[in-house]
Amino acid sequence: xxxxxxxxxxxxxxxxxxxxxxxxxxxxxxxxxxxxxxxxxxxxxxxxxxxxxxxxxxxxxxxxxxxxxxxxxxxxxxxxxxxxxxxxxxxxxxxxxxxxxxxxxxxxxxxxxxxxxxxxxxxxxxxxxxxxxxxxxxxxxxxxxxxxxxxxxxxxxxxxxxxxxxxxxxxxxxxxxxxxxxxxxxxxxxxxxxxxxxxxxxxxxxxxxxxxxxxxxxxxxxxxxxxxxxxxxxxxxxxxxxxxxxxxxxxxxxxxxxxxxxxxxxxxxxxxxxxxxxxxxxxxxxxxxxxxxxxxxxxxxxxxxxxxxxxxxxxxxxxxxxxxxxxxxxxxxxxxxxxxxxxxxxx
Amino acid sequence: xxxxxxxxxxxxxxxxxxxxxxxxxxxxxxxxxxxxxxxxxxxxxxxxxxxxxxxxxxxxxxxxxxxxxxxxxxxxxxxxxxxxxxxxxxxxxxxxxxxxxxxxxxxxxxxxxxxxxxxxxxxxxxxxxxxxxxxxxxxxxxxxxxxxxxxxxxxxxxxxxxxxxxxxxxxxxxxxxxxxxxxxxxxxxxxxxxxxxxxxxxxxxxxxxxxxxxxxxxxxxxxxxxxxxxxxxxxxxxxxxxxxxxxxxxxxxxxxxxxxxxxxxxxxxxxxxxxxxxxxxxxxxxxxxxxxxxxxxxxxxxxxxxxxxxxxxxxxxxxxxxxxxxxxxxxxxxxxxxxxxxxxxxxxxxxxxxxxxxxxxxxxxx
Numbered sequence: 001x002x003x004x005x006x007x008x009x010x011x012x013x014x015x016x017x018x019x020x021x022x023x024x025x026x027x028x029x030x031x032x033x034x035x036x037x038x039x040x041x042x043x044x045x046x047x048x049x050x051x052x053x054x055x056x057x058x059x060x061x062x063x064x065x066x067x068x069x070x071x072x073x074x075x076x077x078x079x080x081x082x083x084x085x086x087x088x089x090x091x092x093x094x095x096x097x098x099x100x101x102x103x104x105x106x107x108x109x110x111x112x113x114x115x116x117x118x119x120x121x122x123x124x125x126x127x128x129x130x131x132x133x134x135x136x137x138x139x140x141x142x143x144x145x146x147x148x149x150x151x152x153x154x155x156x157x158x159x160x161x162x163x164x165x166x167x168x169x170x171x172x173x174x175x176x177x178x179x180x181x182x183x184x185x186x187x188x189x190x191x192x193x194x195x196x197x198x199x200x201x202x203x204x205x206x207x208x209x210x211x212x213x214x215x216x217x218x219x220x221x222x223x224x225x226x227x228x229x230x231x232x233x234x235x236x237x238x239x240x241x242x243x244x245x246x247x248x249x250x251x252x253x254x255x256x257x258x259x260x261x262x263x264x265x266x267x268x269x270x271x272x273x274x275x276x277x278x279x280x281x282x283x284x285x286x287x288x289x290x291x292x293x294x295x296x297x298x299x300x301x302x303x304x305x306x307x308x309x310x311x312x313x314x315x316x317x318x319x320x321x322x323x324x325x326x327x328x329x330x331x332x333x334x335x336x337x338x339x340x341x342x343x344x345x346x347x
Numbered sequence: 348x349x350x351x352x353x354x355x356x357x358x359x360x361x362x363x364x365x366x367x368x369x370x371x372x373x374x375x376x377x378x379x380x381x382x383x384x385x386x387x388x389x390x391x392x393x394x395x396x397x398x399x400x401x402x403x404x405x406x407x408x409x410x411x412x413x414x415x416x417x418x419x420x421x422x423x424x425x426x427x428x429x430x431x432x433x434x435x436x437x438x439x440x441x442x443x444x445x446x447x448x449x450x451x452x453x454x455x456x457x458x459x460x461x462x463x464x465x466x467x468x469x470x471x472x473x474x475x476x477x478x479x480x481x482x483x484x485x486x487x488x489x490x491x492x493x494x495x496x497x498x499x500x501x502x503x504x505x506x507x508x509x510x511x512x513x514x515x516x517x518x519x520x521x522x523x524x525x526x527x528x529x530x531x532x533x534x535x536x537x538x539x540x541x542x543x544x545x546x547x548x549x550x551x552x553x554x555x556x557x558x559x560x561x562x563x564x565x566x567x568x569x570x571x572x573x574x575x576x577x578x579x580x581x582x583x584x585x586x587x588x589x590x591x592x593x594x595x596x597x598x599x600x601x602x603x604x605x606x607x608x609x610x611x612x613x614x615x616x617x618x619x620x621x622x623x624x625x626x627x628x629x630x631x632x633x634x635x636x637x638x639x640x641x642x643x644x645x646x647x648x649x650x651x652x653x654x655x656x657x658x659x660x661x662x663x664x665x666x667x668x669x670x671x672x673x674x675x676x677x678x679x680x681x682x683x684x685x686x687x688x689x690x691x692x693x694x695x696x697x698x699x700x701x702x703x704x705x706x707x708x709x710x711x712x713x
Contacts, residue, residue, distance in 0.1 A: 269351065271463075272438075329569055330356045331392010336684075336704050 010132055024142025027123055029125035033140060037114065039156040041106075042128065042135040052136035054101055057160055062097035063157035064088055073120065076190045077205030080153055081123025086210045089131045090230045094284065095210035096167040096219060097159035102128060103141040104155050109148035131210035133157065159212075162241060165219060171226040172247035176315035177179040177293035181214060181300055182308030183207070185264035193267070200270070204263040209282030214303045217326035221299045223292035227286045228303045231316040234338045236312075237276040239285055242338040253313035253325040253335065276325075277338040288314065303344060351686070355391075355566030363573035364396045367580055374400030375518050375583050378525070378668055380518060381487075381539035381699040382697065383567050389701040391569045400609030401580065404532065404668035405698040407521055408539055410486040411438050412666065412697045418514040419444040420652040422483050425512060425643055426457045432475060434468035435483040436490075445655045465497040465511075472501070472509035481643045488542045491515050491632060492606040495613035498634065498641050510643040512694045513633055515682045516619055518542050519550040520630035526558040530669055532558045535583055537565040537575045540594040543608075547602025551590045559588045566594040613638055622690055623663030662692040663687035665698050672702040679703060 022029040034048070035050060036089045066087050073080040085102065092099040102112060104124055108117060112339040128135050190206040193199065211230060227247075236258075244251045260268075268275045288296050293311060299307030313325075323335040377387055385405045394403050403696040405411050414446055423444045424538050426433035432448070440449040453459040462468050465482045472480035484494040494511060501509045518539055523544065525531060538551060543564045555562045563581035565575025575593040582589060612635070619631025634642045644650070661675045664670035672678055672691070684700050691697035 019555060104690070327390070327392045328355065329360050329391050329393065329396060331393060331395040334704065 014120070016234040017114055019108045019110050019114060019117065019142055021110050021142050023108065024140060026101045030140060034138075035346065036093055036208060037118055038121050038138060038140075038320055041118065041125040042138075043125055049127055050321055051184070052101065052251075054134075054136060059163060061062060061159050062092045062095050062159045063156070064091040064179045065154065065230040066091060067152060067154040069149070069152050071098065072190065072191075073116070073193055075194050077187075078281075079120060079123045080151060082206075082208045083122040084153040084155045084207040084301045085124055085127035085131060085133070085278065086156040086208050086281060087232065089133060089210045089212055090232075090284075092157050092159040093210075093215040093229045094163060094167070096165035096215065096225070097161045098216065099131065099133045099157050099159040099210075099212050101136045102133050102155050102157045103137045103342045104135050104153065107148055107152040107154075108140065109150055109329055110142055117151065120153070124153075127210070128321075131212070147347070149242060151343075155228070162219065164280070165225075165308075167225055169227050169229065169230050169243045169246035170222045170250050172243050172287045172315055173289075174315050174317045175290055176226055176249075176287040177290045177311050178240070178251065178253075178315065179288065179300065179309060180236070180259065180312050181286075181306040182282075183259045183264070184231070184280055184283060185260060185268065185275040185278035186283075187281040188235065189230075190257065190263050191279070192271070199345050202263050202267055204261070204267070207280060207282035209305050211284050211305060214300065214305045217299050217303050217306075218286065218296055221289055221295050222294055223290070225286060225288050225292075226233065227285070227287035229274050231280050231285055233279050235275070235277040235279055236285065236336050237274065237323065238337055243285075243287065244323055245321045247281075247315075248320045250316040250321070251313060251323040252316045252317040252318075253323065255325045257310065257312050259310060260325070273331055276335055290314070331333075351568060353582070354566070354570040357569065360569050360573055361396075362541060363570065367573065367577050367596070367648050370577070370580050370584055371398040371401055371465055372584060374402070375534055375580060376402045377535040377537060377579050378404040378406045378533045379536075379537040379565070379572070380406040380408040380522065381542070381567075382412070383541070384537060384539070384565065384572060385698055386701055387567050387569065387572055389704075393569060393572055397576070401576070403635065405701075406525070406536075406668065407621065407624060407666040408487065409691065409697045410490065411442055411518065411693060412662065413516055413624065414439070414442070414485045414514050414690065415620040415622050416444060416654045416656055417652060418485070418512070420642060420654055421649040422512055423449065423452050424448055424649045424652055425481055425647045426452050426459050427455075428479075428647065431479045432458045432460060432471055432478055432480045433483070434460050434462045434471065434480065435471055436463075438484070438693065439483055439485065442688065442694060443657075443687055445653070463689075467499050469501055469509055469686050472506050473504070476487070476508055478508065479646075480509050482511050484510070484513045485515065485519055487516055487539070488546045488610075489539075491610055491614065492545060493604070495606075495609045498613050498638050499609060500595070501641055502638065510641050510646050512643040513614075514619070515573065515614065515632035516621060517616075517630050517632065519554060520531075520627050521621070522554055523558075524560075524624070526554075526560065526626045528667060530559075530667075533560065533668060535561040535588075536563070536578045537572070537579065539572070540564055540566040540597055543592075543594070543598045543602065545603050545606050547607075548590055548592060548598065548600050549602075549677065555588050555590050556562050561588050562590050564590070564594050564598050566597060575619070581662075621666070623660075623666045625663075639658045652712050657688040660689035662691040662699065665691050672699040673701070
C-alpha cells in the first residue's frame with residue numbers, strides 16, 4: 001500500500017506539495033492528479049472514459065448518494081475516506097441491496113496538502129476493497145481558498161436488491177422487535193473528542209464499517225425483516241423517530257437495555273449530550289416480527305459487526321409517531337428528534 | 348463513570364422514594380434552583396415517583412435562560428463585527444435575541460465558535476493576535492471561576508486582543524427575590540450543589556431563617572435529588588427551616604477558597620436584569636475596575652442596543668414557578684425547541700425545553 005504520510009511523487013505534480021487551482025482545471029495537472037494519486041489508491045489501470053460501463057446481474061437496482069464534510073477529516077478509528085465508502089455502502093445495504101459500484105467525487109480547497117488527499121484516497125481504496133465494491137468513476141474540482149474547507153467527498157453507489165426483499169421504514173408494524181447491532185454513540189464521541197475546541201482524551205474509536213455482509217447474513221435467515229436503518233447523524237433517536245412517523249407506529253424503548261459503552265456515557269455526561277442522539281457509522285437497527293427476533297439476533301451475533309446485537313424495544317400501537325423510553329427508575333420520557341447540531345451544554 | 352453511576356442505582360432510588368412517601372402527610376411545593384436538577388428530574392421521571400401533592404417547582408437556575416436579552420443582542424452586535432472571533436458555550440448559539448440568534452449571525456458570515464472552556468478562547472486569541480477574540484462569559488457561580496481565571500491569565504500574559512462579554516448571575520439574591528414575590532408559592536429550596544461547591548453554604552442560613560424555608564444543598568444524580576427531597580420533606584413536616592447539606596461529597600461549608608479569592612479579584616457585584624424576571628439588585632458580577640480593559644462592552648461600545656421580547660412568551664412566569672411550561676398557550680405550538688420564543692425553550696436545562704423533550708407524551712394525553 002502507498003504510504004502518503006511521507007509521500008513523494010515519482011513525477012512531481014508540477015512541483016507543488018499542495019492542491020492548487022490548476023488541479024481542478026481539467027488539463028495536464030488534473031490528469032496527473034488522477035494518474036498518480038487517485039488511480040493507484042483505488043487500484044485501477046489508466047484506461048479512462050467519461051462513464052463507467054459495468055456488467056449488471058439483473059433484478060432490482062438500489063442507488064444512493066451521500067456527501068461527506070466531517071471535521072476533522074482524520075479521527076480515532078477512521079477518516080473521511082472510510083466514511084465516504086462505508087456510508088454509501090450502508091445506505092444501499094439498508095434497503096437489502098448488495099453494493100457493487102461506487103463513484104467518488106472530491107471538492108478540494110486550494111492549499112490542501114496533497115499528502116492529505118493521498119491519505120484519504122488510500123483510505124477510500126482500502127475501504128472499498130474491504131467492502132468488496134469497486135470505485136468505477138470519479139471527479140475532482142478545486143475551489144479558491146476560503147470557498148471550501150479542506151476536502152469534501154461525495155460518493156454515489158449502486159447495488160442489486162435480491163428478489164423478494166422489501167425493506168423500508170413504512171413496513172414497521174406494532175409487535176415488531178427493535179434490534180440494534182451493537183454499542184451506540186461510538187462514532188460521534190470519537191469525532192467530538194478530536195474536534196477543535198472540544199478535545200478530550202478517550203479510548204473510544206469510530207465504529208465505521210461496511211454493513212452489507214451483516215445484512216446479507218440477516219436476510220439469509222429467511223425471516224420477514226421489515227426495516228433496516230443505519231443510525232448515523234442524529235443517532236438512534238433520529239432514526240427511530242423517522243421510522244415511527246413513516247409507519248405511524250409507536251416506538252417503546254427500555255432505557256436499561258440500550259448498549260451505551262462507558263466511554264460514550266462518560267463523554268455524554270460531561271458534554272451534556274444524549275447518547276441516543278449521537279452518531280453511529282457501523283451499526284444498524286432492525287425491525288423484525290417478535291417471533292423472528294431470536295433467529296435474527298443469533299445471525300447478527302455470529303457476524304463480526306453484530307456481536308453486541310440485542311433487543312432495545314418494541315413497536316406498539318400507542319403514541320403513533322412518537323418514541324418513548326422507560327427510564328431506569330420506572331418513569332417515562334419522550335425521545336425527541338434532535339434539532340440540528342449537537343450543542344455541548346454550558347455546565 | 349465511577350462515583351456517578353452509583354448515584355443512579357434504581358433499587359436504592361426506589362428505597363428513597365418509599366421513605367419520602369412514608370414521611371409525607373400533606374402537600375408541599377419545593378423549588379429546585381438549578382437547571383441541571385430540573386433536567387435530571389424530568390430526564391429520569393423523578394417527579395412521577397413522588398407522593399401526590401409533593402410538587403417540584405422549576406427554578407430560575409438555567410444560565411442560558413436568564414441571560415438578559417440586552418446581553419444577547421450585544422453578543423450578536425459584537426459577533427457581527429468584521430474580524431471578531433466570537434466564542435461561546437454551545438447552547439447559547441440558538442438563544443433568540445431580538446429576532447436573531449448567533450447561528451443566524453454565523454451563517455451570515457460571522458466567525459462564531461463553540462468552545463468548551465473559556466481558556467480555549469484565550470488560546471485562540473494568542474493564535475490570532477491580529478483579531479479581536481471575545482468570550483461570552485455567562486452563567487452562575489459555577490462557570491465564573493473559569494471565566495475569572497481566563498481574564499486573569501489574559502492580563503498576566505498580556506493578551507490584549509482578548510475580551511470577555513460578562514453576564515454572571517448569583518443564586519442567593521434570586522432566592523430572596525423569589526421569596527419577596529407576592530405570588531410566591533415556594534415552601535422550600537433544593538439549593539444548587541455545584542454553586543455551593545464553589546461558594547460554600549455561608550449565605551444560606553440567613554435566607555432560611557428570614558423566609559422560614561428549609562434549604563437543602565442537593566446534587567444532580569437521581570439519588571442525590573431524591574435524598575435532597577427527602578431531607579426537605581422531613582424538615583417541612585417537622586416545621587423546621589434550616590440549612591442542610593445533602594451533597595457532602597462535593598460541598599464543604601467554606602466552598603472553594605482559591606476560586607473565591609480569584610472571583611473577588613476579577614469580579615465585583617452589580618445589579619443584574621434576569622431575562623423573564625427583571626432587575627434583581629446585587630444579583631450579578633461584572634469585571635472589577637482592575638480588569639475593565641478586558642470588558643467587551645467597553646471595548647466595542649455596544650451600549651445602545653434596542654431590545655424587543657416576543658409578546659407571546661411567558662417564560663418569566665415559568666422561571667418564577669408561577670406557570671408550568673405546558674400551561675403556556677404557545678407551548679409546543681408557536682414555541683418549540685426548533686423555533687423558540689424564549690430562552691427557556693432553548694437550553695436543554697430550560698424548563699420549557701425539558702418539558703418539551705421528555706413530557707410531551709403526558710401533555711398530549713391530558
